[in-house]
Amino acid sequence: MSRLQAEHLYKVFGRRPDDAVRRLEGGASREELRADGTTAAVVDASFTVEAGQIFVVMGLSGSGKSTLLRMLNGLLEPTAGRVLFDDQDLTALSPKDLRSVRAQKISMVFQHFALFPHRSVLENAAYGLEVQGIPREERMKRATEALELAGLKGWEKSWPDELSGGMQQRVGLARALATDADLLLMDESFSALDPLIRRDMQDQLLELQKRLKKTIVFITHDLNEAMRLGDNIAVMRDGEIVQIGTAEDILVTPANDYVASFTQDVDRSRVLTAGAIMADVETALGAKTGLSKVLRTDQDVFDAAPATVSADTPIIELFTPCSTSDQPVAVIGEDGALIGVVPRARLLAVLGEPMLENEASHAPGDAPRDEAESDEGKVTAGA
Structure with a gap:
């Protein structure tokens, strides 16, 4: 299982890029650099992607997200900073060694399908293995298995122009899977597709x-795609990462007004979960609610609750029980023990406007939460 780390990555285009990095580190703005004919595409980007995670980088056009992605596999050399994969510093490798790592460990799925029109679906799926020098029989076997994983069994002998856009993108995904690479980099891979596909x-x-x-x-x-797919999400603006967190972090505690503006059209009821909004039992059943008079133990809560849900239950499923009872919904952990409750007032509150981080930290009745880490339009809300 392989871990990816980006450490203080900068990418500057133009004259004297090293000097531009020093100026940025000293507090200079991108606008000041632009006046000198220099473009800072990525500024001091740091993050960690744990093994087995989907890490989504989200931002408007020109925010630097695609430039950042290309530094992760060495297609672009960082002006400053490091990229580590499996504890290996990719930015320190020779061109030959970097090509070897890309061929063996890293696959990329592009927005445009990049299929060879003169090769069959199977041959396209096997192309990465051909580059690796894998014998034909083995690469065809592995490509066939990858196409089946991608839902294209039976289409091996077809030509790319006989496939729909969604099916062509599946071929691109199968080509990445066939190499059995540990790291997949996906650059706007689904954005050219119709909404249903x-x-x-x-x-x-x-x-x-x-x-x-x-x-x-x-x-x-x-944004909806980011929140549906991402275990963690990094929001970029003007080359900088302005917030990293889960979908719930970004919805409930946006780092600033810029991030909050993205979330206003998101269906919060389908993204947020009971575990994200629950209050601890003692707070929710405090004297002000009057519930502590009748709910003194965990068993009392279970007996009175209109429903018992797991922490990952979408809050849309809490509407009915909360509307039919004054008692809070009980939230249980994997061991079946009570870990929190969702009172009706709390459910209604989180469906309102998102709170900035400093406001959320003082909201009454909230369970303690880890702090979220830390333009010209709005990110599309439809996936």
């Missing part, structure tokens, strides 16, 4: 991830 591809990716547990970095400008 796009959702099917998201479902396919999530299903594959359950089975294969790859380490994935996924680039998108679509």
